[in-house]
Amino acid sequence: MNNLTAGQQPNLTCAKCGITLTLGKVTLSYLGSSFPVELFKCAKCGLVYIPEELANGKMKQVEAALEDK
Template sequence: MKIIKEEKTPWICDKCNKELQLNKVKVVYLGGNFEVELMQCPECKMVLIDEDLALGKMLEVEKGLEDK
């Protein structure tokens, strides 16, 4: 049986053309301060917030705050 290894394509910063790296990033969101691991450019420090995070956890928090 042959095992196929799935290779992931790295995220590349459009501005710097550098491969993004997983880093702990301080985030301010809806008045709260959080430290989370996100993909970040090592040069310009731009952060990638993927669709799952933006439409998942962040949307869930926003809806919870609106209900209060």
């Protein structure tokens, strides 16, 4: 669960580069559909952090909707 209050940002570090992740625009793709979102990513290598809540929540719903088509 997310214990951050409104306006707080998590202190996330890239596992590959060791630098702090920053919020930026990312394009997620699945089954030929693309979705622009803002997520934390590494400015050096591009690694993107997808929070568990997003992966198990909204992304799972979108996945199910696309597979049903």
